[in-house]
Structure formats: C-alpha cells, structure tokens
Amino acid sequence: MIFDNSSGGAFVALGRLRREFGMIRLLHIFAVLLALAGLAIAQVPAQVPAPAPANTPGPPQGPGRGAFAPVVIGPMAPVPPEVAIPHPTPMELAQVNDALKKLIDSDQSSAKPLLEKFESLLMLQTPRLNVAATYTQTAQRMGARHEGFVEIAKRGDIDLLLHGDSITDWWVQGDANKAMFNKYFGAIRTANFAIAGDTTQGVLWGLKNGEGQGFQPKAVMLMIGTNNTGGTGNAGTSTAPEIAEGIGGVVLELRNDFPNAKILLLAVFPRGVPGDSVRDKIVEINRIIAKLDDQRHVFYMDIGAKFLDEKGYFLPDTFRNDNLHPQASGYDIWGAAVKDKLAELMK
Secondary structure, eight states: OOOOOOOOOOHHHHHHHHHHHHHHHHHHHHHHHHHHHOOOOOOOOOOOOOOOOOOOOOOOBBSTTTTOOOOOOOOOOOOOOTTTTOOOOOOHHHHHHHHHHHHHHHHOOTTTHHHTHHHHHHSSSOOOOGGGOOOOOGGSSSHHHHHHHHHHHOOOOOSSEEEHHHHHHHGGSSSSHHHHHHHHHSSSSEEOOOTTTTOOOHHHHHHHIITSOOOOOOOEEEEGGGGGGGOOOOOOOOOOOHHHHHHHHHHHHHHHTTTTTTEEEEOOOOOOOOHHHHHHHHHHHHHGGGGGOSSEEEEOOOOGGEEEEEEETBBBBOOOOOOOSSSHHHHHHHHHHHOOOOOOOOO
16 A cells, blocks of 8 residues: 655545544544554654664664674665655655644544644654664674675575574574484585574675675575564564565665575564464564565565464474474474475576
8 A cells, every 4th residue: 555645635535534534533544544654653662772864874782792892773775665664754744744733723523632632643753763674783793603604605606595593593503403404405505694693684784794795596595583573572672564674675685696596585483472462563574575575586485384283382392492493393394395495496
C-alpha cells in the first residue's frame, strides 16, 4: 500500500470521511494508514542514541567489548524500495501536521477535548535514525575474525557463502554440528562469515570492508536480524520494519558485491516460546522481507515451521534450552530443507 503525503487529494478524502463517519472513526482510519505507511510513532528506547543526520556517523555506543574500540554508528546504507521505510520531508511533515491541527481545531464533536488532549500523539514525528540499516562496525566485526574473513575473501575459490549471526556461525561448533555441516556442505567450497552476536549493521559493515570483495560466489545463504530484535520477551530496540529495512540493506549490498550470485534469503528463525513478544516481531519481519523475493536473484524461503510442533514449541532436541540456537538435529533439519534449493541456485 502506498500512502500519499500530499495535502491535496489525501485530505479531501479525509474531509469526506469526517462528514460520513465522524472524527473518532476518521482519526482511527488515519492512524491505520500511517501505520501501514511505516510512519507510526514509536518511542525511542533510552539506550538508543538520538537521531543523527542520515549519512553521518553517530555517537559512540558504549565501551565496546574487551579491548575493542567503542562502536560508532556509521552512515546509512541504501535499501531496496520493497522494504524502505517512508521518510517524510520537513515540508511534508509540516503539511500533514498543519492539516491535522486544523481538523482538530475545527472539530465540533464531543470527542474534541480528547483530540486536544492527545494532539501531540497524533502528530507525525521526525523519523529516528535506523541503526539496523547503517554501515556500523560492531564489536563482533572488530579484530581477528573480521581480518581472517578478509584474508579468506582475498584468496577466493568460494562457491557458497554463508552469512549471519550465531545461528549460522555455530554450524561448525562441536563435533555433532560439524558432522551436519560436512553432510550438507562438505563437497562445496563454502565460506562461513557469520559471527555470533552480530546484527544487520555489522554484516553490512563487514561486506563493505573486505568481506564482500575478492571473490564471486555462485550462491549466498543469508539469515540475519534476530539480534536486532531485543531478544525474547523484549519489545524494545529496533522495530520490525527497521529490522526488515536492515535486512534489505544487506541483500542489496550482496547484490552489489556479488552481481551474479543467487541469494537464498532465509526467514528469521522463530525464537522463544509461543506468547513471547519476539515471536510476533519475527513474523512481521518475515512478512516484510518476503517482498524481496524476485525469483531471479533473490529467493526467499521460510523453514521455521519445520522446527516446531503443532503448538509452536521447538521439537525435542532440535534447539538448545535457550530456544534460539539449533543443536545437531536442528542443523540436520535446516540442511535437509535447503540442500535442493542451494543445488539448484548453484548450477
């Protein structure tokens, strides 16, 4: 759905709605339109820095990890239009808010005191910086692992690139997991550039800084975003549209770095248990990123349900007790689900 921010046709239509349905229903419909357009107001969590200009570095983000330098928010990455969050210009913001103010001031219904009381909540706000869609060197991409990936990239001879966070990184953690990795990827020249704890912004930075140069894989398998969610039972940090935009930025960066590669974009795996707020956020993320599937360069696949029973809980012995990381049998399910598609994409 496309939302028209112009003050002409949009507010003529709103006027008709007002006369027909009344102010309360009008504002309800208007709020739905704003939410669908990605412009719903969100409170910025305390730990997130104040918005910075879109293409300038942000402030340091804490002391870093170990001996690493503080994390500094990098410039915005380009994102595909399919997942881009609308960003009204200052003029558009002013036009929308001026029109809303006039509607509230002219209202003669019994709801006018409430409309005036909550007027500030109805007004559009300047969108915050979406850190998930920036080129930011995270603590995970500082030091030996990133440097090692750059050296691997320089050597080339990579047909399949795996990328993401710990869920992908730990394919080769422990003998049982390694056996599953060898079962499905042992005969393929595979590089795994995933790092535990990383986020969309860290993957973006790594690809831009040596991990995406020096080789041309036939295919890439990507799953990233769970660490941007804030974790099980935590509705804070990035919103679902922000995370989806970050994932879209990663996909676009992969397309630019590896123009001939086919990208198998996996839906973010479920985490937690039924009822956890993060489950709903992940469903929304996946709904948005599914739009990136073009069946030419990007192929979206959601295999999350294969890990769950009929009640939505993880199947026995497939995931660790944290309800986040697969065990060997979970990796076996994953490998079996993608092997034929990867073989097709690598032809």
